[in-house]
Amino acid sequence: MGSEKVSPVFISSEAAAEVFDWKSAITALQQVYSNPHEEAATPARSIASSGKSWLRTLPAVPPGGRYFGAKLMGMASEASEPGVQYVIVLYDRETSRIAAFVDAEKVTGYRTAATSAAALDKMAPAQTARLAVLGSGLEAQMHTRAFAAVRDFDEIVVFSPTPASRERFANTIGGELGVNTTPAASAEEAVTGADVVLAAARSHGEKPILFGNWIKPGAVTVSIGSTVPQQREIDVSVAEQSDIIVCDMVHEVVSETGDMIAAAAAGVNVEDKCFSLNDLLSGALEESLAVAHYPMFKSVGGGLQDVVVAGMILDRALEKGCATELPIVFDTKYV
Known part of the structure; x- marks a missing residue:
């Protein structure tokens, strides 16, 4: 019993970067998250x-995906030289076989930013806007590029604590996107008057870097830097004034992020404010968002995002001929 054995392929970080496209990744994520949510399809990380x-x-x-x-x-x-390596193993629904191993070092940054942009696209008015970025590292850069794929910024x-870092960010991103990009002397200066606020830099000592009274009514806040209980990024005042908090993984955001744990300890009813990304992208929050004064998207990242973006990259790499066929085959146990 069985059929011809097929070798899986390997997608390197270089190949992933070569074929990656922000709009395609954002669209793929929006399509998946607009489907009905199945709890068993996206279990918690272990x-x-x-x-x-x-x-x-x-x-x-992912529901409906290949x-x-x-x-x-x-x-x-x-x-002797500790470091983290990432791999995404993709199975093919059409064959029930391992289709690919994807180096996920870059994919992790792509999927986080693309997911935030998928949410922002539904939460922010479709008009030219001012973007405040707190942070100048990889996540801040990735998110700025992703946001620019769905919104025009004038x-x-x-702001970054290190002047040289914020200057470098302004020069690099401003030149790349063709948008006037300037460094600010403080986080408050950067956020004041912004239409979109990105918090992507936890401070040293895990102290909040963003406060509620800096954010103007109607601005959309995106917070991605607190993903485990020990991490802090936004002050309790931000969670307290937010009338809608959209989460990629509601339970993990509420129970496992330092920001929301601190807000709950301060008496904020966080859970009643939190809604899923599926709620947002299915249209269930449309009326609530229309009257929200302080909407926020908070992300911890999830396997669904990894698999969807890696799948898109795999298809594009196969089309472009930059996937590496591996000299291996797996035996199949038929059931």
């Missing part, structure tokens, strides 16, 4: 650990 070694697994079976699979990442801190203002 972490195995022993001593100084850990392994994190993020599985997902591929399903999981992202694995791990690190042995006791190694000004980008960036």
Whole structure:
């Protein structure tokens, strides 16, 4: 019993970067998240650990998609040169076989920013806007590029604690996007008057970097820097004044992020404000968003995003001929 064995392919970080496209990734995520949500399709991430070694697994079976699979990442801190490597294993629904191994080092940044942009596209008015960016690292850069794929900005203002970093961000991103991009001397200066506020830089000491009274009514806030209980990014006042908080993983945002844990401890009824990305992209929040004064998107990342974006990259890499066929085959157990 069985049929011809087919080798899986490998997609390197270089190949992923070569074929990646923001609008395609954002559209793919919007399509998947607009489908009815199945709890079993996107289980919570799991972490195995022993001593100084850990392994994190993020599985997902996207509804209606061709591929399903999981992202694995791990690190042995006791190694001579410790570092994290990421891989996404994709299975093909049409064959029930392993289709690809995707180096997820760059994909992780792509999927986080593309998911935020998919939400922003439905939360922010379709008009030219001013973007405030708190942070100047990889996530801040990725998100700014992704946001520019769905909205036109006439000004980008960036704050980073290190003057050289914010200057570098302004020069690089401003030149790349052709948008007037200026560094700010403080986070408050950057945020004041902004239509979209991106918080993408946790401070040293895990102290909040964004406060509610800086944000103007109607501005959309995107917070991506607090993903586990020990991390802080936004002040309790931001969660308190937010009338709608859209989450990619509601339970994890509410129960496992330092920002929301702190807000709940301060008496903020966070859970009643939080709604899923599926709610947003299915149109269920349309009326509520129309009257919201302080909408926010908060992300922790999820396997669904990894699998959807990696699947899009796989298809484009196969079309472009930059996928590497591996000299291996897997045996299949038929059931």
